[in-house]
Amino acid sequence: MPEAATMERPAQAAPEVGGIAADRLRSVIERIERLEEERRQLGEDIKTIYAEAKGAGLDVKVVRQIIGIRRKEPAEVEAQETLLDLYRRALGM
């Protein structure tokens, strides 16, 4: 969509309603809605894989747990390693 946007108040190219740039508002909303739709679709894809996994005899619940743990683990490992350091710093050592 080329450059009509810079024409601020001609009758129809870039209407303002109550001081709002309607085109910009509409553009923002439509772009977000489109990305949210893609996001929702990915959610469905993920569900499909879980369903396949279940069909293949895997325990979906524990697969979920595994993925959850893998997601959190790096932070947790680091937290463990940092704990003593934190105490020492808190005590000003």
Add this chain to the structure above:
Amino acid sequence: MPEAATMERPAQAAPEVGGIAADRLRSVIERIERLEEERRQLGEDIKTIYAEAKGAGLDVKVVRQIIGIRRKEPAEVEAQETLLDLYRRALGM
């Protein structure tokens, strides 16, 4: 709650507005608001202790980290120990 103050419409003890038990609605809201106020106050108390800690030379940020880690740690330790089991169960072993 039998207080005279709640009798906005003197004609009735338990007025309904549009099918809503107004007394009950009001009671729910007031109780929640009261608990939220207590909750907010505790938040302030906690802030005060952090301020004292800072005055005593402790590093507030790391004290926060320590408390955060202590809060999460039992779950994390357990998660670590459970991981291999999860894989085995997911594989049906």
Add this chain to the structure above:
Amino acid sequence: MPEAATMERPAQAAPEVGGIAADRLRSVIERIERLEEERRQLGEDIKTIYAEAKGAGLDVKVVRQIIGIRRKEPAEVEAQETLLDLYRRALGM
């Protein structure tokens, strides 16, 4: 890093390392953790009331909205509603 077992309550390892500051650190942590526990309990109480409200036929989400509205300044509430109307009109909704 010796024996994971000794890390379970790290506050106990501190007293010797930092002199008086270690005691203070422990005190700060324990007081905050106690207040946070009270705070958590209040959160549960609030949840219980919402559950009762639901059982009494109230729409919990709308009750939440009401509480949110009462929490804000009236002017702020109106400003927001006005802006929402404005945007809706800009979009022709």
Add this chain to the structure above:
Amino acid sequence: MPEAATMERPAQAAPEVGGIAADRLRSVIERIERLEEERRQLGEDIKTIYAEAKGAGLDVKVVRQIIGIRRKEPAEVEAQETLLDLYRRALGM
């Protein structure tokens, strides 16, 4: 708990223990993790658009409300607004 290093990517330990199911488990986990990463990226893209909108003078919170309203069925939107009005009147707000 011996040798933390071998636990970092537990999926690699699996192939030998469960035969073909281990491969399937790994595949499932990796495909899901990939989709989740794409999903996370879309979340960031959405955030970026909101930031742009804010920079353009739009009220992000209200834009969010608009999107929420458009997502719901019109009947649902009205039902909720009606209920809110009802509760407000029951409370004399």
Add this chain to the structure above:
DNA sequence: AGTCGATTTTTGGGAC
């Protein structure tokens, strides 16, 4: 910039 409180989405559990 980092925290906090609140809302919304996701996940696990239970009823039918």
Add this chain to the structure above:
DNA sequence: GTCCCAAAAATCGACT
């Protein structure tokens, strides 16, 4: 087994 509801987690905007 499928659907709904409650608990948990992630996310967002506000404030400091």
